[in-house]
Amino acid sequence: MRAPLTDLPVAFEDVSLRIRDFTILDRVSLHLAPGAPTVLIGPNGSGKTTLLRVAMGLIEPTAGRVTWGGREHIPPQRRAIVFQRPAMLRRSTAANIEYALAQAGAMRSDWPAHVAELLGLVGLAGFEARPARRLSGGEQQRLALARALARDPEILFLDEPTASLDPAATKAIEDVIRTVAARGIKVVMSTHDLGEARRLAGEIVLLHRGHVVESGTAADFFAGPKTDAARRFIAGELLI
Amino acid sequence: MPSDLTAVQLVLSADPELMGIVSLSLTVSLAAVACAALIGIPLGALIALTRFPGREACIVVLNALMGLPPVVVGLAVYLLLSRSGPLGSWGLLFTPQAMVIAQAILVTPIIAALARQTIEDLWVEYREELAAMNVGPLGRIATLIWDGRFSLTTALLAGFGRAAAEVGAVIIVGGNIDGFTRTMTTAIALETSKGDLPLAIGLGIVLIAIVIVVNALAWGARRAGERFSG
Ligand SMILES: Nc1ncnc2c1ncn2[C@@H]1O[C@H](COP(=O)(O)OP(=O)(O)OP(=O)(O)O)[C@@H](O)[C@H]1O
Ligand SMILES: [Mg+2]
Numbered sequence: 099m100r101a102p103l104t105d106l107p108v109a110f111e112d113v114s115l116r117i118r119d120f121t122i123l124d125r126v127s128l129h130l131a132p133g134a135p136t137v138l139i140g141p142n143g144s145g146k147t148t149l150l151r152v153a154m155g156l157i158e159p160t161a162g163r164v165t166w167g168g169r170e171h172i173p174p175q176r177r178a179i180v181f182q183r184p185a186m187l188r189r190s191t192a193a194n195i196e197y198a199l200a201q202a203g204a205m206r207s208d209w210p211a212h213v214a215e216l217l218g219l220v221g222l223a224g225f226e227a228r229p230a231r232r233l234s235g236g237e238q239q240r241l242a243l244a245r246a247l248a249r250d251p252e253i254l255f256l257d258e259p260t261a262s263l264d265p266a267a268t269k270a271i272e273d274v275i276r277t278v279a280a281r282g283i284k285v286v287m288s289t290h291d292l293g294e295a296r297r298l299a300g301e302i303v304l305l306h307r308g309h310v311v312e313s314g315t316a317a318d319f320f321a322g323p324k325t326d327a328a329r330r331f332i333a334g335e336l337l338i
Numbered sequence: 339m340p341s342d343l344t345a346v347q348l349v350l351s352a353d354p355e356l357m358g359i360v361s362l363s364l365t366v367s368l369a370a371v372a373c374a375a376l377i378g379i380p381l382g383a384l385i386a387l388t389r390f391p392g393r394e395a396c397i398v399v400l401n402a403l404m405g406l407p408p409v410v411v412g413l414a415v416y417l418l419l420s421r422s423g424p425l426g427s428w429g430l431l432f433t434p435q436a437m438v439i440a441q442a443i444l445v446t447p448i449i450a451a452l453a454r455q456t457i458e459d460l461w462v463e464y465r466e467e468l469a470a471m472n473v474g475p476l477g478r479i480a481t482l483i484w485d486g487r488f489s490l491t492t493a494l495l496a497g498f499g500r501a502a503a504e505v506g507a508v509i510i511v512g513g514n515i516d517g518f519t520r521t522m523t524t525a526i527a528l529e530t531s532k533g534d535l536p537l538a539i540g541l542g543i544v545l546i547a548i549v550i551v552v553n554a555l556a557w558g559a560r561r562a563g564e565r566f567s568g
Contacts, residue, residue, distance in 0.1 A: 156469055174472050185467045188460075188485040188567040197481075201471045229567050249471065 105166040105176045105252050106284060107131040108153050113162035115148060115308075122148050123159065124308040130253070134300020135275065135285035137316070139292065139331070145308040146288035147182055150255045153286060154179045178251035182258050184242030186230035191222065191241055194230045198248035216244040219277070221270050235262045243274065254278060256287035260294060272298060292332065296320060304328050345539035356537065360544055363521040366434055366508070367501035370441030371449075374497055378446045379490060382453025383479050386461055397454065403447035408440075412510030415440040419511065432513040437521070440507040445497040452493035456486045488563025495556040499549060 110128040114121065123145050130136055130153065138146045151157045152164060155174050166172040187194050195213045204212060217223050220240040225233070230241060239262055246254060259275070260268040275298055279285050289295055295302060299316035304327070312319065312328045323329045348356050385396060417423050419431040419439075430436045460482050468478050483490065505523035512519035514528055522541045529538035 151466075154470060156466060174470055177470075179470045181466065181470075185463045187464070187467075187481075188563075190567070198471055201473060201477075229565075231567070 103167060103169075105172060107167070108253065108286075109165045109168075110153070111163050111165070113152065113159040113164060115152065115157065116160045122308050123152065125162070126308070126310050127162075128303065128310065128313070130284065130286055132282070132284055134316075135279050135287060135298050136301040136303060137295045137299035138286070138288040138303045138305060139290070139295055140288075140305035140311075141331075144305040146305055147257050148308075149305065150179065150257050150286065150288060154255050176250075176252040177255065178246035178249040178253075179255040180239070180242045180246045180257060180259055182261070184238060184245075186233070186238055186241065189230060190226065191217070191228050191230050191233065192226040194241060195245050195248050198245045202249040204248070204250075212248060216247055219247070219274055220244045221267070236264065236267050239263060240267065240271065243271065247278065251283060253284045253286065256285065258288055258290065260289070260291065268294075292334075304331060306331075344536035345543065348536055348540035349543055353540070356540055356544070358517065359520055359522055359525050359541065362434065362519070363502060363523070363545075364548075366437045366521060367441060367498055369438045370445055370501045371494055371498045373438065373442040374445040374449050375494055377442075378449030378493075378497075379453045379483065380479075381446075382450040382455075383457050383483065385450075385454045386458035386482075387475075387479065397451075400447055400451045400454065404451050406444055406447065408444055408504040408506030409510065410506075411444050412440055412507035415443065415507070415511045431511065432515060432519060434512070434519055436511040437508045437519060440511045441501040441504070444504060444507055445501050448500055449493050449497045452496065453486075453490055456489040456493065457482045460486050485567070488559050488567075491559040492556045495552050495559075499552055502545070502548060502552075 108128075108130040110126050113123055113126045113128075115123040126149065128149075138149060140146055148157070152159055154177055155164070155166070155172065156179075163170060166177075187197055189197065192213050195216055196209050199209050199212055200206075213226065214223070217225060220243050222237060222240055222244065225237070225241075230238065233241060239259065243256070243259060246256075256275070260271050263271060272294065275285055275287070279298075285298075287298070296316065299319075301313065302316050302319040303313040304311045304319075304325075306327055312323065312325045314324075319328065320332065323332055385393065385400070415436065416431065418425045419428065419436055420426055421431070430439070461478075464478075464482065464485075468481065473481065503523065505521075505527055508514075508519070508521050509524045509527065512521070512524065514520050514524040520528075522545045526538045526541050526545070529535070529541070
């Protein structure tokens, strides 16, 4: 029998990423365990996107190590990501999802049901035949979420999933995130919206200049931030 | 001008000599494009997706080879295939096969260079998504070729246009043998020099018609691509 391998927890041990003279991630240690969503917050350029890519396994850190379920260098089979600016395949909306289903090894006979379910979930029912690249930015964001879910991931990384959405779509996506989390998928997402962080997060990680300034449960973080930087960030002051 | 009338009559009456020349031309050029595609598309994909020392130089050379002078290619293939050349024992000189080889050499850089550009542009866009979906190397190439198929079709048609219109290479390696290696372009050159203008003009009309049809197809392929896949 195959051992029930899992990609969780994702552990960062003293992870640094330097590109030329820039330190983009600075000795980050993190433990992403099953449970409520982990939300990354921090100013522009603080390293949220980079951290998600490293956690996805798309970039190798230059120091420290990342493990998935205790193992290093694991290809992203049970992980999925929605990028800040997702790329759409030059195919129809349905075909974009089918591509991910095929890649994840789903049976072809199950595709139509999966496509219908996923498009319904993200509010794109009826969009099947539209060329994906003709969708609006917000629609593309939602299709990318459906495509990521098509991989049936254990962990879902979302890079500012609601940044380009209107209030109604934001609410819809937050509902999807709750649904997905309730199904047991670990969600790790970044956001600039502190309200959203409050609504969704089980755990908060505050990044600043590539360094984890503070992390902990969302309740503790918002009730009593331990660091001055966190207090100022919550108060809406610029961190420089 | 009576010669114009006879030219049109030749075309409209599907004159057997004229039709023979047209069909040989099309066969040779299509075969050359098929060979060039089999080499050029994978070659373009390989250069697009890999990083190796001298890659930039390779791309510059490939782009430069798009403008290879047909007569020089003809000469090179002639030297290869001539009785005393390295491939002389194949006995291909002055056959349609020799013309296919020469045109394929002429067209391969065009298809490879255009395919490289198309596939690389798409790769820049798709790279992270495909990595995130854990797509292997062969899957990547297949995806990029499939999603770039409309632009790649344009590359094939550009190659075909080049092959069908060139005269320098086929006349050297084919020898313009009546009923055997005479193509539209070589026939036009010969008939014009002999003063048989009706056949030359008739062939010219057909050649231009073919070029227009090919460009219409290229246009249609692009439009279809935009309509159906965005
Ligand atoms: N390949 C790279 N080369 C050089 N610098 C890079 C590279 N990738 C990221 N950076 C830098 O690393 C820093 C962190 O970038 P990152 O995209 O992770 O920030 P972010 O927190 O996601 O910001 P935003 O909120 O604007 O999305 C930025 O200053 C960025 O310019
Ligand atoms: Mg970012």
